[in-house]
Amino acid sequence: MNSKRTADKKDSWEWIRALVIAFILAGAVRYFIFAPIVVDGESMMPTLHDRDRMIVNKISYNIGDAERFDIIVFEAVEGRDYIKRVIGLPGDKIEYKDDTLYVNDEPIEEPYLDPFKNGLDGDLTYDFDLTGVTGQMTVPEDHLFVLGDNRQHSKDSRSIGFVPMEKVVGEANIIFWPLTDLQVME
Template sequence: MKEKKTKNETWEWIKALLIAFGLAAIIRVFLFTPIVVDGVSMMPTLENGDRMIVNKIVYTIGEPDRFDIVVFHAEEEKDYIKRIIGLPGDTVEYQNDVLYINGEPFEEPYLDQSKQEIAENQLTEDFTLLDKIQSEVVPEGHVFVLGDNRRQSKDSRHIGAVSIDEIIGSTRIVFWPFKDFGFVN
């Protein structure tokens, strides 16, 4: 009788573990996945080595928003983390370190620290979409992305507009290092 109870208990543990691993796999593949920031292109918002959670379902049920931080497949078969600046149909232009979208100036508070550190120079060089992607507007089905570290970021100024289909998801949560745990804007 004890032997049957032990076998039954062992089988229950095995089933519980299989279910747990199955759920973890489903969550990671379809809902959320961790990512490690590699490089300095999003500093000071994100630091090299920050570990984040990527929400993979956000754009399945909704559309990208301006200033979302997204992870996408880049041409070099590497995933990039950048900030969405231009949405489909937008005009994007920089003049005297000011972002203009559809002719209207936009504040970028996430750049304030960087601008203060280099007060004598521009953080973002002057450009128009025509200069960078040979189009006056962001193409349909695409977004224009920039890294927050404008001087050291390989982004849409270099790789062109990013297809929305290449976006893995949005990320706003740093979970490691623990001192930086929380949401980023």
């Protein structure tokens, strides 16, 4: 009988140890690798909608560099996380003329904006250049220039300035809720 009690006690400790390890691993994954985020507002419409739930890949920029048009989450000046699209990389000269993006004086297509532009009277993005909105001619080293897809209703680099890379939480690349919008962002 004593050996049964010892075996039960050993099994209990094994279960407790397994649960503790599972919680530690889940916490580490959430803190260091992936985290959920809820889109708050309409600044990324039509790509993302208010209350969409996404997964943020926190390690993507530890092993690689940000790319133009990535959707990123970053710590904003107000202490909140923002979700925006990368438009300008370090060294880029950014300008908008007649609702067209110019990077280093070359026109760049933004097909993700087409659904939104089709329903508008006028331009989605007002004309500007970096010097006019930031006082600098190019995106500084270790910084990004970001915009929301809903250009008329987005608090982005035009008003908050460049985003330092150390403030980037990660790349938001999976919508997991609502299930009807389930997708991997490209």
